[in-house]
Amino acid sequence: DTGVSQNPRHKITKRGQNVTxxxxxxxxxxxxxxxxxxxxxxxxxxxxxxxEAQLEKSRLLSDRFSAERPKGSFSTLEIQRTEQGxxxxxxxxxxxxxxxxxxxxxxxxxxxxx
Amino acid sequence: xxTVTQSQPEMSVQEAETVTLSCTYxxxxxxxxxxxxxxxxxxxxxxxxxxxxxxxxxxxENRFSxxxxxxxxxxxxxxxxxxxxxxxxxxxxxxxxxxANSKLTFGKGITLSVRP
Numbered sequence: 001d002t003g004v005s006q007n008p009r010h011k012i013t014k015r016g017q018n019v020t021x022x023x024x025x026x027x028x029x030x031x032x033x034x035x036x037x038x039x040x041x042x043x044x045x046x047x048x049x050x051x052e053a054q055l056e057k058s059r060l061l062s063d064r065f066s067a068e069r070p071k072g073s074f075s076t077l078e079i080q081r082t083e084q085g086x087x088x089x090x091x092x093x094x095x096x097x098x099x100x101x102x103x104x105x106x107x108x109x110x111x112x113x114x
Numbered sequence: 115x116x117t118v119t120q121s122q123p124e125m126s127v128q129e130a131e132t133v134t135l136s137c138t139y140x141x142x143x144x145x146x147x148x149x150x151x152x153x154x155x156x157x158x159x160x161x162x163x164x165x166x167x168x169x170x171x172x173x174x175e176n177r178f179s180x181x182x183x184x185x186x187x188x189x190x191x192x193x194x195x196x197x198x199x200x201x202x203x204x205x206x207x208x209x210x211x212x213x214a215n216s217k218l219t220f221g222k223g224i225t226l227s228v229r230p
Contacts (some may be wrong), residue, residue, distance in 0.1 A: 004182050031216065042118075042220030043159070056217065091159065093218075099214055101147060102207060105159035 004028075004106035006092050012112045013082055020078045021109045024103055025094030032075050033103060035091040036060065049073050049075060050097070082113045116208050120221035127196045128229050134181075134189045135160045135224050137206030145211040147191045148182065149218070154202040162204070165189065167211070193226075201228045 005024045014086050025032045030088040031050050034042035047057045051072040051085070061067075064082075079086055089110050093103040115157045127133035139148070150162040165173045165182050172180050177197075181190045193200055206221045 004197070030216070032216065035218075040184070040222075042207075042223050043218070045217040048217060074228070089157065093159075095216070102149075102161060102164055103218060105151075107156075107158045110157075 004094050004104055006090075006109050009107060009109050009110060010112075012114065014114050015082060015084060017082055018078065018080045019082060019111065020076055021090055021092075021111075022074060022076050023092030023094075024074045025092070026104060027094075029094035029096045029104075030072070031040060031095045031097055031103075032069055032073075033093040034075070034077050035093065037089040037091055037108070038087075039086055046077075046090075068099040079111075082111075084113050087111055087113045116143070116146075116210070116219045118206050118208050118219055118221040120206055120224050122224050123222075124227070126227045126229060127193075129162075129196055131196055131200060132192060132194045133195070133196055133226065135204050135206075135226065137189045137191070137221055139187050139189065139206070139208050141187070141208065141210075142209050147209045147211055148180075149207040149209070150178070150180070150191045151191075151205045151207060151220075152200075152202045153205065153223070158207070163191065196228045198228050198230060200226060202226060208225045 033048040034046040037043040049069040089108045091108045092106045095103045102106045146167045148165045177194045201225045205223045207218045
């Protein structure tokens, strides 16, 4: 069990550029979540997948954000036309629904939009 | 909608002493889970302890224990024999049990500093 991994760990981009983050969950986990955390705050839910199906999206997830989990394994989160307000830590977590829902988090991707 | 409140932004404790972190929540659900997560300065979120709402017995994990008061909607974390490695942000989180909605709702967190 190698844990949840995320790439890249850090991303600096200019306003208006597109960025994509990747999350690899724990291998047998069927649920995958994305959260956003700004400095000094708790993580806020963005979206989650069960296998390849995206089951819920937060109102925080504007139409510039899109997430996929094409084969029910890794997931990508893309932000188009980035804005300075998108600067945050993007956290991925995974869980196995049959094991009581505990979510295990990755190290996060820190995004800075200049 | 669920809300989680952590009203203490910062706490400090002497090494080897005991500290209690407070958390209250609001929900109309009867079946749910509560969690405490730790986020050290390296930023990776680590599960500390978990409590199922249907269990009356308070969860314990080594030096960490909770005081779960369902009627009062209170879920505090007690850290005994504090260690320097306990220095971190601690987040209380709520999750509804069952169904398709399994997202975590977090409080704002508390920064705990352990003094040598």
